[in-house]
Amino acid sequence: MFEITKTEEGKIELTGRFDASQVARAQEVFDTVKGTCVIDCSNLEYISSAGLGILLATYKRLHADGDTLRLQNMRKLVRDVFRYSRMDTIFEVE
């Protein structure tokens, strides 16, 4: 199960398992992001390289205008994937 929700304030909430089969769905939402965006990961249970790829592509698009992605409330195992991939050195991880 995977859910991606964009709140009225523009925050993105990720829930469940963000795997390769969810890329198209997630891409649709991330394509609407403009400006620095907060991503709430408190209910994100799993992410693989497919999810990281979407985040990296979004970051690159935003970074060209001086904006960024701010990831909040990551669980330990999800945070480990960011650490192993050194993605934690790109995004703002809170």
Added chain:
Amino acid sequence: MKGLFARDWAALAQVFAFLDEFAAAHRLDEPVRYTVALAVEELFTNMIKYHGDGAPEIPLHAEVVDGAVRIVLEDHDVERFDITEVPARDIDKPAPQRRSGGLGIHLVREMMDDFRYEYKDRCGTITIVKRLE
């Protein structure tokens, strides 16, 4: 345990269900479950992406042996492609120069204790091992 999965993105949910059942049967802890699922996803989806014209089904074997989880994926009717020889990615480059391609193999190398490839009779066999603490 052995499973047989369609070479199709839609089969990924069944692969995860198979791994969940395997993990429950062996009472694997959450970090092991996560890293094994991630490694299998990366390898299975690579077989879909790069060997789309291979055999329609991908056999997957999972066992606990000698204090470790051992997973074997068989890629039948394909050309030889030793995924373990894919060059290491430079993951310390600045963001604008980073690509997401190859990141999955990097994660498999980082998170598994062994990662091997064999090729025989047009079948590529990938074995990954995760030691249990």
